[in-house]
Amino acid sequence: MADRKLILPDRRRRRLITGLGAIGATAALTGCDSLSRNEQVQGFLNNTQWLTRYAQRLAASRQSLAREFDKSMIAETFRPNGTTNPSNDGYQQMAANNFIDYRLKIDGLVDKPGEFSLEQLKAMPSRTQITRHDCVEGWSCIGQWTGAVLGDVLDQVRPKDSARFVVFHCADNTYGGPVKYYESLDMIEAYHPQTLLAYGLNGADVPVANGAPIRLRAERQLGYKNAKYVMRLELVDSFKTIQGGMGGYWEDRGYEWWAGI
Amino acid sequence: MTESKDVSSPPRADQSAAGHAVIKRHGWATRAWHWLNAVCLLVLLMSGLQIFNAHPALYWGDTSHFDSPLLTMGAFRGPDGDPQGAVRVLGHQFNTTGVFGLSDLNGEPTQRGFPGWATLPSTQWLGMGRNWHFTAAWIFVPSLLAYLLYTLISARRRRMIFPTGGQLKSLPATIWHHMLFRFDHKRDYNGLQKLTYILVLFILLPLMILTGLTMSPTMNAAWPWLLDVFGGRQSARTIHFICAFSLVAFFVVHILLVLVSGVFNNLRSMTSGGYRIKQPRNNSEHSARG
Numbered sequence: 001m002a003d004r005k006l007i008l009p010d011r012r013r014r015r016l017i018t019g020l021g022a023i024g025a026t027a028a029l030t031g032c033d034s035l036s037r038n039e040q041v042q043g044f045l046n047n048t049q050w051l052t053r054y055a056q057r058l059a060a061s062r063q064s065l066a067r068e069f070d071k072s073m074i075a076e077t078f079r080p081n082g083t084t085n086p087s088n089d090g091y092q093q094m095a096a097n098n099f100i101d102y103r104l105k106i107d108g109l110v111d112k113p114g115e116f117s118l119e120q121l122k123a124m125p126s127r128t129q130i131t132r133h134d135c136v137e138g139w140s141c142i143g144q145w146t147g148a149v150l151g152d153v154l155d156q157v158r159p160k161d162s163a164r165f166v167v168f169h170c171a172d173n174t175y176g177g178p179v180k181y182y183e184s185l186d187m188i189e190a191y192h193p194q195t196l197l198a199y200g201l202n203g204a205d206v207p208v209a210n211g212a213p214i215r216l217r218a219e220r221q222l223g224y225k226n227a228k229y230v231m232r233l234e235l236v237d238s239f240k241t242i243q244g245g246m247g248g249y250w251e252d253r254g255y256e257w258w259a260g261i
Numbered sequence: 262m263t264e265s266k267d268v269s270s271p272p273r274a275d276q277s278a279a280g281h282a283v284i285k286r287h288g289w290a291t292r293a294w295h296w297l298n299a300v301c302l303l304v305l306l307m308s309g310l311q312i313f314n315a316h317p318a319l320y321w322g323d324t325s326h327f328d329s330p331l332l333t334m335g336a337f338r339g340p341d342g343d344p345q346g347a348v349r350v351l352g353h354q355f356n357t358t359g360v361f362g363l364s365d366l367n368g369e370p371t372q373r374g375f376p377g378w379a380t381l382p383s384t385q386w387l388g389m390g391r392n393w394h395f396t397a398a399w400i401f402v403p404s405l406l407a408y409l410l411y412t413l414i415s416a417r418r419r420r421m422i423f424p425t426g427g428q429l430k431s432l433p434a435t436i437w438h439h440m441l442f443r444f445d446h447k448r449d450y451n452g453l454q455k456l457t458y459i460l461v462l463f464i465l466l467p468l469m470i471l472t473g474l475t476m477s478p479t480m481n482a483a484w485p486w487l488l489d490v491f492g493g494r495q496s497a498r499t500i501h502f503i504c505a506f507s508l509v510a511f512f513v514v515h516i517l518l519v520l521v522s523g524v525f526n527n528l529r530s531m532t533s534g535g536y537r538i539k540q541p542r543n544n545s546e547h548s549a550r551g
Contacts, residue, residue, distance in 0.1 A: 033384075042389070042392070045389075045393060046392050048392070052395060052399075056477070056480065059480065060480070060482050061483075065482055066478060067481055073323065134476070135316070136315070138316040138498060139316050139320075139325040140495055141325060219482075220482045253388060254386075254392070255391070256388075260479030260480075261476070261478075261479060
């Protein structure tokens with residue numbers, strides 16, 4: 001009986017279907033751009049990253065390693081992206097002196113704030129790994145990184161229990177803009193065994209184009225997390241008050257803080 | 262309720278043809294799922310093209326061999342000095358000005374892979390494209406997995422999707438009939454339909470999801486076998502792209518067949534559920550089928 005009812009208002013149904021289809025198509029074509037500019041929509045869509053983080057943290061253990069590759073896979077030139085030569089005088093002077101004056105400051109929620117010279121970082125136990133760098137744009141590049149394990153460095157400054165994130169403050173003004181690049185990792189990624197403060201690339205010092213003298217390697221995250229020209233680590237319980245408050249230069253510009261995918 | 266009235270009233274054009282019956286072809290869950298998928302897949306495709314435009318090139322293997330891509334889209338100056346859009350595939354170059362490589366965006370010729378009308382958002386905005394993509398994926402993937410699981414465990418759905426021996430044997434005839442645009446309107450899907458749905462549901466869509474996950478550095482650490490199965494992150498990205506356009510091809514054929522094999526009957530079956538078939542009405546049978 002229900003079947004009978006289905007056929008009766010056929011002409012009206014056809015008009016309705018055609019009408020709805022036309023409205024839907026028009027809305028889809030014109031609506032998505034205005035939706036994309038709506039802050040609430042942006043916030044909603046951006047928030048699915050926390051679901052992704054939760055799911056990926058379930059799938060990947062704290063210690064699960066990024067794949068390491070054979071020497072033969074190393075790219076001839078490691079493709080630089082973002083800033084390739086910070087133009088400010090402070091950085092230029094330091095680079096001219098071969099970074100002898102470089103000091104990595106570590107402060108914030110730590111018991112023993114400190115400064116580390118390049119010498120001191122190189123004197124610590126090192127790790128060398130041939131890994132794949134995955135840019136958010138879609139390309140990949142393989143390089144051999146050598147550096148101090150970030151977890152070891154953090155142990156020396158003794159993070160307080162309230163520390164939840166490590167914020168990496170950098171020397172470069174991205175694209176010559178007014179603000180300095182910065183990034184942040186939570187303590188799980190910061191203490192991952194492959195997370196390095198890297199000073200070596202392919203057996204030599206990290207070139208300026210790739211982040212000299214110190215570049216972060218967070219191998220389970222996309223390229224923009226791997227901050228170059230790292231000058232200062234700040235341990236915080238929240239990054240809400242730093243720059244745009246989203247935990248990183250690109251995060252402040254709509255990219256996800258969780259850069260695992 | 263209205264059975265007696267129906268019998269006594271003069272027959273209408275729609276129901277008078279002898280040997281036709283209207284069955285309930287799709288339940289509400291299938292219909293809702295279908296349209297949810299339609300929206301999700303459109304968002305996934307268009308935001309995917311936005312993401313692709315951030316680096317409009319494809320490679321094979323673990324990493325990007327920038328000097329030997331499989332495919333690139335870009336703009337360059339032609340012999341007359343005017344900018345041209347081009348697609349290069351395996352060393353062959355095609356002039357695609359206006360569509361790929363170089364197209365008008367808000368009235369300005371712009372260098373980009375796919376044109377603005379095909380991407381979400383229309384202008385270059387990778388961060389927003391990613392947000393759309395992953396949100397749509399979070400809606401699409403769980404509902405697909407639930408559907409596939411249900412299809413595998415329900416005997417009724419297995420009958421609906423998996424072809425019978427007879428259907429497989431008459432496959433050449435079915436293909437021939439489709440080429441002649443002769444369509445049978447029966448209660449069940451035909452063999453060709455079933456094989457197509459199996460290809461899409463059990464091969465293409467799972468491949469999309471798995472190759473998508475293979476591009477995630479965290480998933481590479483969690484499930485390193487993904488890299489072995491697909492031959493590396495860049496291969497996975499290329500397969501993701503190829504599968505996406507296989508789905509576009511499915512969509513084009515799907516729409517074409519919906520149009521030529523009785524557009525309103527088909528649309529009705531996917532909106533209110535009713536579908537007219539060439540078969541006498543038999544109440545007991547379709548009530549059993551739900």
